[in-house]
Amino acid sequence: MDVGGTKTxxxxxxxxGAVGPxxxxxxxxxxxxxxxxxxxAGAVRALGGDPVAVGVGSAGVIxxxxxxxxxxxxxxxxxxxxxxxxxxxxxxxxxxxVDNDVHAHALGEAWTGAARDARCVLLVAVGTGVGGSLLIxxxxxxxxxxxxxxxxxxxxxxxTGLPCTCGGTGHVEAVAAGPALQAAYRRxxxxxxxxxxxxVAARAxxxxxxxxxxxxxxxxxxxxAVGGLANVLDPDLVLIGGGVAHCGPAWWDPLRAAFAAELxxxxxxxxxxxxxxxxTAAIVGAARxxxxxxx
Numbered sequence: 001m002d003v004g005g006t007k008t009x010x011x012x013x014x015x016x017g018a019v020g021p022x023x024x025x026x027x028x029x030x031x032x033x034x035x036x037x038x039x040x041a042g043a044v045r046a047l048g049g050d051p052v053a054v055g056v057g058s059a060g061v062i063x064x065x066x067x068x069x070x071x072x073x074x075x076x077x078x079x080x081x082x083x084x085x086x087x088x089x090x091x092x093x094x095x096x097x098v099d100n101d102v103h104a105h106a107l108g109e110a111w112t113g114a115a116r117d118a119r120c121v122l123l124v125a126v127g128t129g130v131g132g133s134l135l136i137x138x139x140x141x142x143x144x145x146x147x148x149x150x151x152x153x154x155x156x157x158x159x160t161g162l163p164c165t166c167g168g169t170g171h172v173e174a175v176a177a178g179p180a181l182q183a184a185y186r187r188x189x190x191x192x193x194x195x196x197x198x199x200v201a202a203r204a205x206x207x208x209x210x211x212x213x214x215x216x217x218x219x220x221x222x223x224x225a226v227g228g229l230a231n232v233l234d235p236d237l238v239l240i241g242g243g244v245a246h247c248g249p250a251w252w253d254p255l256r257a258a259f260a261a262e263l264x265x266x267x268x269x270x271x272x273x274x275x276x277x278x279x280t281a282a283i284v285g286a287a288r289x290x291x292x293x294x295x
Contacts, residue, residue, distance in 0.1 A: 001040055001056040002101060002282040005029050005075035005128075008036075010043040011280065012051060013287030017112035019280050023047055029076045036079070041091040053095040053294050055286030057104025058084060063146050064099045064289075070146055073165060097289035102149060103140045105275070106133035107285030109239055114276035118237040123275070124151065124226055127242035129165060130173040134233065151229060152177065158221035172225045176218040178244050184214045197244065204250035212250050219255035227262025230270060241275030 002009045008027045012020040023046045028035040044054060060072035060079055067085020085096045099107075106123040109115040115123075121135040130152030134141040141148050152173030153166055162174035174180055178197045185200050188210040194200045204211035230238060238259075244251065256272055263270060277284060 001043070001054060001286055002104070003027065003036070003040060003056060003058040004101065005059055005073070008040055008043055009279070009283060010047055011283050012047050012049050013284060015291060017284055017287070019284060020047070022280065022283070029079070032078045033082045036076070037087055037091060040088060044092055051094060053097065053290035054088065054092060055104070055288065055290030056084060056088065056096065056098040057101035057282040057286040058098060059101055061146055062098055062100045064097070064142070067096065067098050095290070095293055097293040099140065099286070099289055100149070101282045102131035103133045104282040104285035104289065105241065106135050107140065107288045108277050108281040108283070109275055110135055110138055111288045112277065112284055113281060114239055114273055115237055120233070120235040121237050121239060122229060122233055122235040123239040123241065125242040126176060126222065126240070126244040127178055130177050130222070151225065154225045156221045156225055158217055172221050176222040181214055181218050181244065184217070185210060188214055190214070197247065201247040201250065205248055215247055215251045216254040219251045220258040223255040223258025224262050227259040230267055231262065231264050234267065238270065238272050239275050240272050241281065245274060
């Protein structure tokens with residue numbers, strides 16, 4: 001399962017990581033946790049087959065040991081405090097394993113995707129927000145309070161004064177996430193005929209100066225932040241995923257250049273690598289959690 005604020009996706013995943021057809025349903029977040037859990041259970045039942053366990057990658061800060069949601073944004077009202085593992089287990093009568101959705105994404109890439117042979121992996125997911133996950137020897141580093149990976153809240157000069165979704169200001173998410181890029185394009189006087197980030201990226205590819213400048217500014221800010229993290233963590237591999245990663249060379253080129261400029265000399269050969277699994281990555285990683293729980 002991949003449970004987000006707007007949609008929930010599910011698939012049957014075999015012990016080799018093979019993914020069956022994906023079922024996607026709206027997440028009734030505004031109706032509260034009980035409605036969300038009912039939708040999740042309904043999506044599992046809609047898959048058919050004979051599942052032996054359920055793995056869940058969920059939005060929010062997750063305590064995988066207790067199987068509960070520690071905190072969540074306003075996109076999922078009341079989600080904080082939800083005993084996700086026990087309540088979903090009661091609804092389905094199956095063992096349940098849970099973790100944050102970006103951590104699940106990283107586990108999926110490590111199992112069957114671009115990080116299969118890497119020992120230390122930093123994954124950066126750039127979409128509605130900016131998230132991250134650090135895997136060491138195939139295990140998620142959660143931190144002392146399960147908050148590790150929130151790299152969108154690193155301070156960067158390009159975001160000075162800009163409000164962040166966390167309530168602070170000046171964080172990289174405020175300049176590099178999808179909604180931030182779209183808002184910056186509007187502030188720059190961009191065309192009203194570009195209703196979403198995909199359209200902004202298309203205009204950048206066609207040489208539209210405001211679109212290209214906005215993408216480059218966000219990408220450079222992110223690249224500097226991730227390069228600094230690489231200097232701290234010294235990973236084998238840095239993976240880049242999420243919807244913003246589909247913005248093409250107008251985004252990737254300044255991202256890679258800014259990242260490379262930050263690296264210490266011993267890390268000079270480190271490159272940014274696109275994720276391989278696409279929208280099923282968190283589902284695959286969540287299934288990996290479930291298989292591990294059964295062992």
